[in-house]
Amino acid sequence: MPKAHFIALTLIVSLSSALLLAQTTADKDLLERIRKEEATNSQIMKTEHILTDLYGPRLTGSPNHKRAAEWAVKQMTEWGLQNAHLEAWDFGHPGWLNEKLTAHIISPVKDVLTCKVLAWTPSTHGIVRAKAYQMILPERPTQEQLTAFFETQKGKVGGRIVMAGKHLIVPINLNPPAKRMTDEQANQRYGPNAPPFVFSPPSPTATPDPNTPKPLTNRQINEQLDRFLKENGSLIRVNDAGLEFRQILAVNNRTFDTNRVLPTIVMSNEDYGRITRILADGTDVNLEFDIVNRIYPEGKTSYNTIAEIPGTDLADEVIMLGAHLDSWHAATGATDDAIGSAVMMEAVRILKALGVKPRRTIRVALWGGEEEGLLGSYAYVKEHFGSFENPKPGYEKFGGYFNIDTGTGRIRGADVFGPPEAATIMREILAPFKDDGVAGARVLGIRALGGNDCSCFSDAGLPGIGLVQDSIDYESTWHTNLDTYERILEDDVKKDAVEIAWSVYQLATRGDLLPRFPKDAMPKRLSTETTTAPVQPTTKPAAKPRRTAGQRPNGALRVLGSKQANAVQMKLSPVLRKSSVRQVFPARIAMRTT
Numbered sequence: 001m002p003k004a005h006f007i008a009l010t011l012i013v014s015l016s017s018a019l020l021l022a023q024t025t026a027d028k029d030l031l032e033r034i035r036k037e038e039a040t041n042s043q044i045m046k047t048e049h050i051l052t053d054l055y056g057p058r059l060t061g062s063p064n065h066k067r068a069a070e071w072a073v074k075q076m077t078e079w080g081l082q083n084a085h086l087e088a089w090d091f092g093h094p095g096w097l098n099e100k101l102t103a104h105i106i107s108p109v110k111d112v113l114t115c116k117v118l119a120w121t122p123s124t125h126g127i128v129r130a131k132a133y134q135m136i137l138p139e140r141p142t143q144e145q146l147t148a149f150f151e152t153q154k155g156k157v158g159g160r161i162v163m164a165g166k167h168l169i170v171p172i173n174l175n176p177p178a179k180r181m182t183d184e185q186a187n188q189r190y191g192p193n194a195p196p197f198v199f200s201p202p203s204p205t206a207t208p209d210p211n212t213p214k215p216l217t218n219r220q221i222n223e224q225l226d227r228f229l230k231e232n233g234s235l236i237r238v239n240d241a242g243l244e245f246r247q248i249l250a251v252n253n254r255t256f257d258t259n260r261v262l263p264t265i266v267m268s269n270e271d272y273g274r275i276t277r278i279l280a281d282g283t284d285v286n287l288e289f290d291i292v293n294r295i296y297p298e299g300k301t302s303y304n305t306i307a308e309i310p311g312t313d314l315a316d317e318v319i320m321l322g323a324h325l326d327s328w329h330a331a332t333g334a335t336d337d338a339i340g341s342a343v344m345m346e347a348v349r350i351l352k353a354l355g356v357k358p359r360r361t362i363r364v365a366l367w368g369g370e371e372e373g374l375l376g377s378y379a380y381v382k383e384h385f386g387s388f389e390n391p392k393p394g395y396e397k398f399g400g401y402f403n404i405d406t407g408t409g410r411i412r413g414a415d416v417f418g419p420p421e422a423a424t425i426m427r428e429i430l431a432p433f434k435d436d437g438v439a440g441a442r443v444l445g446i447r448a449l450g451g452n453d454c455s456c457f458s459d460a461g462l463p464g465i466g467l468v469q470d471s472i473d474y475e476s477t478w479h480t481n482l483d484t485y486e487r488i489l490e491d492d493v494k495k496d497a498v499e500i501a502w503s504v505y506q507l508a509t510r511g512d513l514l515p516r517f518p519k520d521a522m523p524k525r526l527s528t529e530t531t532t533a534p535v536q537p538t539t540k541p542a543a544k545p546r547r548t549a550g551q552r553p554n555g556a557l558r559v560l561g562s563k564q565a566n567a568v569q570m571k572l573s574p575v576l577r578k579s580s581v582r583q584v585f586p587a588r589i590a591m592r593t594t
C-alpha cells in the first residue's frame with residue numbers, strides 16, 4: 001500500500017473510532033442523565049395521582065376524560081413541550097357518567113351488595129324496591145328457542161328486579177400465573193435468537209349446513225333480553241360479574257342508547273350467588289337500588305391529547321409515543337391506562353428537562369376512545385398518515401410509534417412491526433437495559449386491528465412498537481373495580497419511563513428512519529379499511545371461566561368481529577385458546593403464554 005494511502009486510511013480509521021468513542025461516551029452520558037433526572041425529579045406518581053384520583057374514571061365522552069386531557073395539555077406546556085393541544089375526533093355517542101349507586105338486599109336479610117353500573121344505561125329515577133326474579137336462559141338457543149322461552153317468561157318479570165342468568169361457579173385458582181416473566185422466557189421471546197412472529201392464515205372451517213338453525217350470538221341474546229325486559233315492565237337488570245374476590249368488570253350497553261335498556265347492574269359473583277341460593281330455598285328476596293347516571297351530549301366529540309418536542313434538521317420526520325387516557329368506569333383506570341399515559345408524559349418530560357435537541361420531532365399522544373374500539377388512534381392515523389395502500393404525505397416521514405398499555409410492569413421486550421433489521425435496531429437500542437430485565441425485540445408482521453392503539457399503526461403498515469410488560473396485577477385489575485392507584489409499582493414504571501425516553505430519543509436522532517417492510521413484502525391487511533370505527537378491542541389477558549349469554553355483563557367480554565383477527569390470537573396464545581376472551585395484540589398475549 002502506498003504510504004499516502006496508508007496515512008489516509010489510518011486517519012479515517014482513527015477519526016471514525018474517535019467519533020464512535022465520542023458518540024458512545026455521549027450516549028452513556030445521556031443515559032446517565034436520563035436516569036438521574038428520573039431518580040431525582042420524577043413526576044410520574046404525581047401524574048398518576050392526578051389522572052386517577054382527581055380525573056378518574058375517564059370514560060370516553062365524559063367530562064372527566066376531557067378535564068384529564070386539558071390538564072395534560074397544561075402540564076406538558078408547563079414542562080416546555082410545544083404545540084400541546086386537544087385534537088377532536090367524532091365519537092358519535094353522548095358522554096355518560098355514573099354519579100350514585102346504592103345496592104342492598106332488604107329481605108330476608110339486610111346487607112349491602114357490591115355492584116357496579118353498566119355504562120350507557122339509564123338511572124332508576126329514585127329508589128327502586130322490588131322482588132328479585134332469576135331468569136335461567138337456555139344455553140346457546142336458536143332464534144326459535146329463545147322466542148319460545150320468552151313466551152314462558154311473560155307475566156313473570158313485570159315489576160321485578162331480574163337477575164339475568166344462573167349463578168356462575170368460579171373455580172378456585174390453584175395455580176395463579178406468575179407476575180413476572182423469567183429472564184429465560186423474556187430472552188426466548190425477545191433475545192437475539194427470538195423467532196419472528198409469523199402468521200399463517202387459518203385453514204377454512206367447514207361450512208355449516210344451511211338447513212340447521214344457527215344458535216344466536218351472545219350479543220343477539222343480550223339485545224333481545226334487554227328488549228324483552230323493557231317491554232314486559234321489569235325494573236332493573238342484574239348481571240353476575242362472574243369473577244372471584246368481588247372483582248367486577250363492567251363495560252357498556254353496546255347500543256350506547258340509554259332508551260333501549262333498563263337500568264343495569266353488574267353484581268359481584270359472591271352476592272349474586274348468595275341471592276341465587278336463597279331464592280333456590282323458595283324464599284322471596286327483596287332488593288333495593290338507587291342509581292343516578294348522567295348524560296353529556298357534548299361527549300359526541302372526543303379528543304386525543306397531543307404535544308411535541310420539535311425536531312431540528314429533520315423536524316418534518318416524526319417519532320411518536322403514546323398510551324390511552326380514557327378508561328372504563330368501574331374504578332379510576334390506574335393500570336389501564338393512566339399509568340401508560342403517565343409513563344409517556346414522563347418520558348417526554350425527562351427529555352425536555354435535559355434540553356436534548358432531537359433531529360426528528362418527538363410527538364406524544366394520549367388517546368381517547370381506546371376502550372370503545374381504538375377510536376382515537378384509528379382516527380389519528382387515518383387523518384395524519386393514511387395507510388400503505390392510501391398514504392398521506394406524512395406516511396413516508398413517520399419513524400415509529402411506541403405504545404404501552406399493559407399496566408404497571410417492567411418492560412421486557414418490544415414487538416416491532418417491520419423487517420428483521422428493524423427489530424435488530426430496536427434490540428440494540430434497548431441493550432443498555434438488560435440488567436433491568438429488558439430482553440430485546442422481535443419482529444411482528446401482522447396487520448390486524450385489535451388489542452391496543454399500536455395495532456392502528458401496524459395495521460396501516462407503519463412501524464408500531466408495542467412494549468411488552470410483566471403482567472403483575474394487570475389481569476386482576478383489567479377493566480374492573482380494582483383498577484386503582486394502589487396497584488402501581490413505582491420502581492417498575494420509573495424504569496419504563498427511562499427506557500422509553502432513551503429509545504424515543506435514539507429513533508429521533510439516528511441516521512436513518514427505522515427500516516420498513518419493502519413494498520413487495522408488506523404483509524396483507526387482515527382488516528378491511530373502513531370509514532367507520534374498528535371493532536371494540538377484547539384484550540383480557542387472563543383465562544376466565546366460560547360464560548353463557550345472560551351471565552355476562554352486557555357486552556363485557558367480546559369477540560372481535562373479524563374472523564382472521566380471532567385466528568391471529570388463536571395462533572398466538574395457547575393459553576387463551578381455553579379462554580372465553582379473545583385478543584389479538586401479542587404485546588398482551590406474550591405475557592400469558594408462560
Ligand SMILES: [Zn+2]
Nearest residue numbers: 324336337405
Ligand atoms: Zn388499555
